[in-house]
Amino acid sequence: MPWRKCFTLLALLFLLGGGLNAVVSAQFAPDPWEKVHPRVREALGRGAKVDFLLLLREQADLRAAYRLEGKLERGRYVYQRLQDVAGHSQADLRAYLQSRGVSYRSYYIVNLIWVQDAGRDLLLELARRPEVQRVLPNPLVHGLPTSQMEPWNLPEGIEWNLSHVHAPEVWELGYTGQGAVVAGNDTGIDWDHPALIEQYRPPYPGYGRHDFNWHDAVSNQQTPYDDYGHGTHTLGTIVGDDGAGNQIGMAPGAQWIGCKNMDASGYGNPTRYIECFEFFLAPYAWNDPASADPDKAPHVINNSWGCPPSEGCITNTLEIAVDNLRAAGIEVVVSAGNYGSACSSVQDPPAIYRQSFTVGATGSSDTIANLSSRGPVPYGSATYVKPDVTAPGISVRSSVPGGGYASSSGTSMAAPHVAGLVALLISADPALAGNPDALESIITSTAEPRLDGQCGAPNPPNNVYGWGFINALGAVESVLPPSALRGTVSDVESGAPIASAALTLTHQDGTGYQAASDAGGHYSLTLQPGVYTVTASAAGYVPVTVSGVKVLSHSVTLQDFELLSAVAANPRSLQIYVPWQGRLSSTLSIDNRQAHPYELAFYEIPGGWTSPTLSAGGQVPWLEPDPLSATLPANSSLEVTIRFTATPAAGVGQPGDYFATLAANGDPELHIPVTMTVFSQCLAVDILRLSAAISGCQVSFSGELAGDPPFEQLWHFGDGLTSTAAAPTHTYTESGSYTATLEAWNCAGDAQDSDSLPLALDCTPPCVPVYGLSLAWQPLTPTAGQTIRFTARASGTAPLTYSWHFGDGTIPPAPGPGTEITHSYTLAGAYTVSLAVQNRCGQTVLRRCLQAAPRWVVYLPLLEW
Numbered sequence: 070m071p072w073r074k075c076f077t078l079l080a081l082l083f084l085l086g087g088g089l090n091a092v093v094s095a096q097f098a099p100d101p102w103e104k105v106h107p108r109v110r111e112a113l114g115r116g117a118k119v120d121f122l123l124l125l126r127e128q129a130d131l132r133a134a135y136r137l138e139g140k141l142e143r144g145r146y147v148y149q150r151l152q153d154v155a156g157h158s159q160a161d162l163r164a165y166l167q168s169r170g171v172s173y174r175s176y177y178i179v180n181l182i183w184v185q186d187a188g189r190d191l192l193l194e195l196a197r198r199p200e201v202q203r204v205l206p207n208p209l210v211h212g213l214p215t216s217q218m219e220p221w222n223l224p225e226g227i228e229w230n231l232s233h234v235h236a237p238e239v240w241e242l243g244y245t246g247q248g249a250v251v252a253g254n255d256t257g258i259d260w261d262h263p264a265l266i267e268q269y270r271p272p273y274p275g276y277g278r279h280d281f282n283w284h285d286a287v288s289n290q291q292t293p294y295d296d297y298g299h300g301t302h303t304l305g306t307i308v309g310d311d312g313a314g315n316q317i318g319m320a321p322g323a324q325w326i327g328c329k330n331m332d333a334s335g336y337g338n339p340t341r342y343i344e345c346f347e348f349f350l351a352p353y354a355w356n357d358p359a360s361a362d363p364d365k366a367p368h369v370i371n372n373s374w375g376c377p378p379s380e381g382c383i384t385n386t387l388e389i390a391v392d393n394l395r396a397a398g399i400e401v402v403v404s405a406g407n408y409g410s411a412c413s414s415v416q417d418p419p420a421i422y423r424q425s426f427t428v429g430a431t432g433s434s435d436t437i438a439n440l441s442s443r444g445p446v447p448y449g450s451a452t453y454v455k456p457d458v459t460a461p462g463i464s465v466r467s468s469v470p471g472g473g474y475a476s477s478s479g480t481s482m483a484a485p486h487v488a489g490l491v492a493l494l495i496s497a498d499p500a501l502a503g504n505p506d507a508l509e510s511i512i513t514s515t516a517e518p519r520l521d522g523q524c525g526a527p528n529p530p531n532n533v534y535g536w537g538f539i540n541a542l543g544a545v546e547s548v549l550p551p552s553a554l555r556g557t558v559s560d561v562e563s564g565a566p567i568a569s570a571a572l573t574l575t576h577q578d579g580t581g582y583q584a585a586s587d588a589g590g591h592y593s594l595t596l597q598p599g600v601y602t603v604t605a606s607a608a609g610y611v612p613v614t615v616s617g618v619k620v621l622s623h624s625v626t627l628q629d630f631e632l633l634s635a636v637a638a639n640p641r642s643l644q645i646y647v648p649w650q651g652r653l654s655s656t657l658s659i660d661n662r663q664a665h666p667y668e669l670a671f672y673e674i675p676g677g678w679t680s681p682t683l684s685a686g687g688q689v690p691w692l693e694p695d696p697l698s699a700t701l702p703a704n705s706s707l708e709v710t711i712r713f714t715a716t717p718a719a720g721v722g723q724p725g726d727y728f729a730t731l732a733a734n735g736d737p738e739l740h741i742p743v744t745m746t747v748f749s750q751c752l753a754v755d756i757l758r759l760s761a762a763i764s765g766c767q768v769s770f771s772g773e774l775a776g777d778p779p780f781e782q783l784w785h786f787g788d789g790l791t792s793t794a795a796a797p798t799h800t801y802t803e804s805g806s807y808t809a810t811l812e813a814w815n816c817a818g819d820a821q822d823s824d825s826l827p828l829a830l831d832c833t834p835p836c837v838p839v840y841g842l843s844l845a846w847q848p849l850t851p852t853a854g855q856t857i858r859f860t861a862r863a864s865g866t867a868p869l870t871y872s873w874h875f876g877d878g879t880i881p882p883a884p885g886p887g888t889e890i891t892h893s894y895t896l897a898g899a900y901t902v903s904l905a906v907q908n909r910c911g912q913t914v915l916r917r918c919l920q921a922a923p924r925w926v927v928y929l930p931l932l933e934w
Contacts, residue, residue, distance in 0.1 A: 101196035108206040108381050109192075118186045122339065123162065123195060125180045126202040128389060129154040131396040140398040140503025144363035147397035148351045151177045158200055174340070178347040179389040183207060183340050205339075208381030212342075212374035213256070213299055213335035213481070226913055227316045230306075230461035232841040232862070233435060234486055235542035236319050239493050242622060244545055246320025246492035248499055251307050252349050252367035255300030255374065257285070257329040259470040260293035262301060264309035264317060270324040273365075280354035281365045282326040286344040291355045295470045296333040302477055303373045305468030306485035307492070315474060317467045319489025319541070322496065326352065326367055331374060339386055342376060346390040350397055368495055368502055369400040371488040372425075373481035375417030384448070387418045395424050398503030402488045404480035405429045405456040406442035412524035412532065414442040415455040421446045426509055427455050429535065430462025430483040433845050436519075437533050438463050441480055443524045444532030454525075456535040457509070458516050460486035487512065490541050498548040512536075515543035549623035555593040558586045558605050561631035566590025570607040570632070577601070598622045605630035617800065752777045754815040756824040761809065766832035771796040772811050772824070785810040787828070804832040836910030839865040844904050844915050852922045853897040861888045863906045863913070870907045876900035876919075897923035 102110070105121075112119045129150050137143045155177035162182060166173045172185040184195065196204050227237050239245075250270060260269055260283070272278045283293045295301045308325050309318035328345035331337040349370055351361035376382035391401050403425040408414035419425045420442070430441040437459065444455035462483030466476045490512060495502050501511075513530070516537035524532035558570040566589050574582040577600045586592045598620055606612035610632035620626045754776040762769040772795075774780050784792045786799045787807035801807065807828045841864040851857045863869055872884040875892050877900055882890060884907075894900060898921055905914045 101193045104196045104201060105192065105204040106206055106383065108208065109204055112206065113189055113192065118188050119192070120183065120185045120207050121187070121192065122205040122207050122386070123182045123184060123201050124203045124205055124386065125158050125162075125182075125200055127154060127158045127200065128180050129393070131393060134396040134398075140366075140368070141364055143396065143398040143503050144350070144366050147393060148361070148363040151180075151350075151393060155180050162195070162198065162200065176340075176343050176347060178350055178393050179343055179386060181205075181343075181386075205383050205386060206381050207338050207340050209336050209338050210377055210380040210382050211335060212331045212337040212376065213297075226314055226842065226915075227840055228466050229433060229843040229915075230465050230486065231316065231319060232843050233433070233461055234319070234490070234539050236489070236493070237841050237864075238542040239497075239545045240321075242497075242545065242549070244493055244497045245322030246308065246489065247322040247496045249320065249323040249369070249492035249495040249502070250367040251304075251320070251323050251325050251488055251492050252370040253300050253304040253307070253325060253327040254330055254345050254349070254370050254372050255295075255303055255327070256297035256331045256333075256335060257295035257300045258283075258293045258304055258325075258327040259295045259301040259468070259472075260327075262305075262468050262470070262472055263311040263313070264305055264315050264468045264474075265301070265325070267312070268308040268310075268318075268321065268323060268325050270326050276354055280357075280360075281352040281362065283355075284328045284345065284348040284352070286328060286330050286341040286348075287332050289356070293327055294329075297331065297335055298469050298475075299331075299335065299373070299481065300327065300329070301470050302467045302475070303371055303481055303485045305474075306465060306482060307371060307489040309468050315468075317474070319486055320492035320496070323489070323492040337374065337376070339376065339382060342387055343390055346370075346387075346394060349399065350394060363397065366397065366399060369402060369488050369491040370394070371402050371485050372419060373404040373479075373484050375404075375406055375420060377417050382418060384418050384421065388422050388424070391419050391422050391424045395505050398505065400426060400488075400491050400505045400508055402426045402428060402484050402491070404484040407440045407479050407481075409437075409441045409443055410439050410523075412443050413445060413447070415444050415446050416442070420455065421448050423448075423453060426487065426505075426512075427457050427535075428480060428484040428487050429456035429459040429533070430478075430480040431459050431538060432463040432849075433461070433843070434847075434849075435461075435517075435538050437521065438478070438480075440478070441483075441533075445525060454530045454532055454535065457530070458487060458512060458535045458537065458539050459483065459519070460539050487539060490539055490544060493541055493545055494548060497545045501548065511544050511547055512539060515540050515547050517543075546623065550625065551595045552598045552620050552622055553593060553595050553625045554601070554603070554618065554620055554628060555591070555625055556628040556630065557590045558592065558607065558630045558632065559590050560610075561633050567607045567610065567632060570605055570610075570630070573604045573606075575602045596620050603628060605632065607632055610634060752815075754780055754813045754822050756811060756813055756822045759809070759811055759824050759826040761826055761828060763828070763830065765835075766801040766804070766830050767798060768801065768809075768828065768830070769796070769798045770809060770811075770826075772813070774813055776815050778815065781814040783812045785812070801830055801832065804830055806830075834866075836908065837864075837866045838911050839863050839869065839906045839908055839913040841865075842904070842906055842913050842915045844902065844917050846902075846919065850920070850922060851894070852924050853894050854924060855921075856891050856893050857919075859890050859892065859902070861904055861906070861915075863888075865906075865908050866910060868908065872905040872907070874903040874905075876902055894921040897921050 109119060109121045131147055131150060134143045134147050137146055155175065158180060159175050159182060163175060166184065169191065171187060171191065174183045192204065195201055231237060258265065260266065270282045273281055279291060279293060304325060304327065305317045307318055308320055308323050310316050310321035328348050330341045330345040349367055351363040352365045353361040376387060378384055394401050401419065401424065403420045405415050405420050405427050406417055408416060415421060415427065420427045430438040432438050441462065445452050446455045460483040462480050463478045464476045465478065465482035466474055469475045491508055494508055494511060501507055513536035517540050518529040518537040519534035520527045521531050521533035530536045558567045559565060560567060568586060568588045568590060570586040572584040572586070572592050574594070576597065582594055582596065584592045584594045601618045601620060602614065602616045603618050604612055604614040613630050613632055615628060618626065618628050754774060757773040757775050759772050770784060782793060782795055784797055787809050788801060790799065792799065807830065808825050809828060810823060810825045812823045841862065843862045844859065846857050846859045848857070859873070861871060868886060870884045871887055872881065873890055874881045877894055900919050900921065901916055902919050903914060903916050905912055
């Protein structure tokens with residue numbers, strides 16, 4: 070077309086249509102059908118009206134949440150930011166829908182609106198709006214794979230799957246999930262099941278029992294229920310324990326809340342899934358979304374379900390919700406799916422998301438289950454490894470509605486182990502709450518690696534096991550402080566710190582350690598747990614050795630040392646008592662632990678003391694007169710009795726303190742002040758009562774004394790050892806009968822009293838019952854006549870005795886210590902294998918059903934060609 074004709078046509082369009090803008094709009098206006106998903110178009114073609122989702126173009130930017138510290142701060146920020154974005158971006162749409170009388174429901178965790186029962190014209194009008202990014206379907210999808218539960222109601226103690234991931238050892242450390250809140254996002258929950266009711270989060274003051282703790286996205290019932298059974302089973306593996314032998318849960322000390330997102334047939338849809346995610350982000354009271362409170366959000370959500378794209382689930386819709394939950398500090402654990410053993414069979418949201426912590430399933434041999442889905446996952450423009458970790462998922466026994474128990478298999482059973490492990494980690498280190506990155510790093514780095522090259526490179530992380538098989542004990546121990554021994558070394562008299570004191574430690578296995586005190590007298594060592602003998606020594610001081618110092622796992626043990634000078638007077642405050650007049654006396658104990666002698670001089674004796682004489686029992690010739698002095702040989706001890714003759718006329722009988730000094734000339738040189746206290750009268754000591762608090766072979770003694778204090782006391786424990794402490798604690802080394810005796814003195818001079826206390830002690834260590842009992846056999850599916858190798862594992866106080874019964878009437882082998890045995894069945898059929906493990910404090914029995922298959926012989930006919 071010539072340029073002039075083109076200009077003429079444009080001019081005509083300006084006149085007819087309002088200018089160039091009209092031309093551009095007519096030529097480039099987007100087709101609203103391009104925003105509409107084909108499944109919505111297809112549904113619209115089948116009927117006059119349809120339901121659909123309006124995914125809005127604006128989604129909240131929550132990157133700032135990752136710069137906040139703590140779960141509460143992150144949760145509050147994310148909740149408020151999502152509310153703000155949904156509020157202003159949906160306002161015009163909601164007003165328009167209301168003006169047209171259209172039913173709808175808006176969401177904020179994903180910025181979208183669910184439009185219900187709308188026709189073609191309204192759909193196109195909404196699709197033309199610039200704030201709408203896409204029009205998506207809301208199909209009913211099968212969220213659960215087909216599975217069968219096998220009833221098994223007999224309590225078995227700690228379940229095998231928990232022992233395999235070392236959960237019981239974590240409980241022994243004192244961490245059971247206390248302080249953590251887990252969420253069951255599933256078919257519902259039998260909330261008053263005996264294994265679950267005690268762990269249900271308590272009600273909040275002023276609200277109903279289930280407010281903030283339960284939501285039903287299917288039929289909005291106020292009281293929790295489970296009309297399918299799957300949700301009760303998965304939650305049981307997280308927290309279940311009825312206190313009567315059914316120990317089925319990883320974190321029985323955690324609390325739980327729940328949301329029902331699937332119906333009685335195991336079907337859900339995107340809005341139900343999003344509604345439950347939204348409830349967990351900020352739980353609210355029943356029928357009162359305005360009461361939503363992000364502070365009541367759980368720490369971890371278990372999701373043992375999928376949203377299959379093959380049934381119309383749009384892959385990225387739920388991803389926005391998972392992203393936002395993670396930004397709020399909430400861990401999202403997801404089952405990998407049961408589409409194995411093919412590669413790239415992790416295929417359903419939310420398992421396919423990088424942001425989900427995806428879990429595969431293993432059997433009782435800790436090897437991958439055939440049904441467990443595998444990676445890699447091609448999603449968007451990337452391909453990455455899935456699952457992240459694996460956990461037990463075959464024949465897992467847990468709770469079912471009605472108060473019973475059943476076994477089930479699938480990755481649905483594996484994921485709850487990881488959700489429970491998150492709770493255990495938070496109970497061990499509360500600072501991990503609200504930090505999914507740290508939680509996942511701990512779980513993956515402590516997993517037991519498994520090499521498998523089926524679907525790519527064999528080294529972890531691989532597309533079969535991920536980083537490996539979870540290890541609850543390893544994960545929890547990695548966040549606990551190391552075992553340590555700390556304390557101070559000080560002078561017993563002055564309390565002053567002793568620098569550069571040498572600490573020598575010997576572990577019960579003979580391993581030695583050394584340390585030294587710093588300028589403040591402090592020392593600290595990181596040690597392996599166990600019992601130690603510790604010696605503290607310093608120049609010029611008597612070494613002190615303490616035996617039986619217990620350093621516990623992941624805790625700090627405190628052990629202080631008070632050292633006595635190498636030449637020491639004991640007591641340091643020498644007291645001489647005058648009840649009226651006459652002879653006055655007291656005893657001074659002097660020790661020299663050095664390898665060289667000391668010269669001692671007792672001088673500065675106060676006036677008024679007449680005719681002082683000192684006697685050392687003939688050990689040392691003391692010189693007279695003042696100063697009274699002598700030489701104390703190396704490594705020697707003596708008791709010096711000081712006697713005076715005094716009268717009130719000399720002034721000695723007056724009450725008060727009199728002072729002298731004992732000088733010890735050597736290396737180091739010591740000056741020991743001595744105080745002599747005179748009392749005008751003194752009521753003799755009387756032992757009124759002795760008592761003892763007994764804990765095994767450790768006894769804490771105390772005595773009730775009458776008379777004028779201060780008292781001097783000497784305890785004889787009956788095993789050859791003594792103590793001068795007022796209320797000593799003594800540990801006996803052997804069981805038996807002992808007689809403890811207390812001797813007591815006071816200011817009445819030579820007067821004393823004594824009393825005895827009989828003791829009967831049992832030093833037998835406490836018995837730990839059998840626990841962690843597991844039973845396995847190879848091959849897993851034996852045939853009649855085939856030799857089967859049975860193996861068992863158990864823990865508890867040794868020795869353990871194993872008794873086997875194979876259920877076919879054969880005479881079982883005699884009980885013994887063996888954990889491995891072989892057996893074969895003559896006939897095909899189902900047999901109950903029983904294993905009883907006993908120690909001195911009881912017996913635990915484990916029963917498993919074994920199916921022996923028939924031996925088939927196939928005869929092929931001869932063919933003639």
